Amino acid sequence: MKKWYAVLGDPVSHSKSPAMHEHWFGENAIDASYIPVHVPAGEVGEAVRSLRTLGASGWNVTVPHKQAIIPFLDELDSLAEAMQAVNTVRVMPDGRLRGSNTDGPGFVRSLEQAAGPAAKEEKVLIVGAGGAASGIALALMQEGYRHVSVCNRTVGKAEYITGKTGGEALSLAEAEERLGEYRILIQTTPVGMSTARAGLPLGLHNLSPDALVADIVYSPLHTEFLKAAMANGNRIVDGLGMFIFQGALAFREWTGILPDTEKMRERLMREMGYSDVEGKTKELSEK
Numbered sequence: 092m093k094k095w096y097a098v099l100g101d102p103v104s105h106s107k108s109p110a111m112h113e114h115w116f117g118e119n120a121i122d123a124s125y126i127p128v129h130v131p132a133g134e135v136g137e138a139v140r141s142l143r144t145l146g147a148s149g150w151n152v153t154v155p156h157k158q159a160i161i162p163f164l165d166e167l168d169s170l171a172e173a174m175q176a177v178n179t180v181r182v183m184p185d186g187r188l189r190g191s192n193t194d195g196p197g198f199v200r201s202l203e204q205a206a207g208p209a210a211k212e213e214k215v216l217i218v219g220a221g222g223a224a225s226g227i228a229l230a231l232m233q234e235g236y237r238h239v240s241v242c243n244r245t246v247g248k249a250e251y252i253t254g255k256t257g258g259e260a261l262s263l264a265e266a267e268e269r270l271g272e273y274r275i276l277i278q279t280t281p282v283g284m285s286t287a288r289a290g291l292p293l294g295l296h297n298l299s300p301d302a303l304v305a306d307i308v309y310s311p312l313h314t315e316f317l318k319a320a321m322a323n324g325n326r327i328v329d330g331l332g333m334f335i336f337q338g339a340l341a342f343r344e345w346t347g348i349l350p351d352t353e354k355m356r357e358r359l360m361r362e363m364g365y366s367d368v369e370g371k372t373k374e375l376s377e378k
């Protein structure tokens with residue numbers, strides 16, 4: 092019988108996950124489909140019951156339900172447990188629902204594609220201390236990164252994360268001052284994501300030109316933060332890699348197959364009007 096998967100969110104109509112997973116199902120000759128399901132806050136339990144009744148094999152969970160889904164699951168993997176956030180659910184052969192979180196590990200894979208495994212020894216600074224930052228910090232720690240610090244507007248939230256991961260918690264002003272110490276900088280706040288949230292979360296004037304600068308936002312592909320880093324001559328990691336790898340790891344959770352992430356990146360970049368030329372990303376309209 093044809094299998095089916097879904098992504099639950101609110102909003103969800105803009106999600107690129109259905110097209111990405113359907114493409115991978117086709118590429119791997121798996122007879123399955125993947126649909127977006129709009130689930131308003133407060134209706135997660137009902138949605139889970141419906142998905143089970145209708146025979147879904149698994150689903151992704153996106154904003155704002157990553158925490159709210161937990162009471163409706165039977166077990167969590169260690170990262171989802173530590174983060175108290177789930178982005179992937181698998182219906183096990185015995186019908187139990189297993190929640191996992193591929194966001195942080197997806198980011199680490201994307202980072203290491205650019206930085207290599209030696210990145211583990213580098214000093215890392217995460218900007219922001221929300222759910223995404225916490226997932227990335229925990230995934231970095233699980234992967235053996237040794238120096239992970241966090242800076243945030245509200246220092247207490249940074250302290251909460253570094254309480255689990257080690258590393259220092261800094262204010263944005265302290266981080267700005269000491270930015271030159273870090274070789275990997277990871278931007279996780281919504282600042283610079285849209286014109287309504289223009290600007291940078293912190294000034295980059297002390298940034299080392301050798302540092303690798305990453306952002307988790309992929310729309311726009313080049314946030315103001317990444318543009319400022321590029322203008323400073325830094326290498327960058329855009330958020331599209333994290334999106335693709337979190338999806339690839341979810342796909343593996345469901346099918347046992349790690350799908351082709353390179354071809355997916357080319358495809359999504361083209362759709363978004365970009366292309367990778369000699370290791371650099373260019374806007375097609377600029378050429």
Ligand code: ATR
Nearest residue numbers: 219220221222223224243244245248280281282292
């Ligand atoms: P998510 O869970 O998706 O990561 P979040 O929990 O809303 O998102 O976290 C957003 C992060 O961006 C927080 O660290 C927030 O800082 P506070 O903890 O002080 O709220 C940070 N952030 C949001 N707007 C900001 C701004 N204008 N300047 C600096 N940091 C900002």
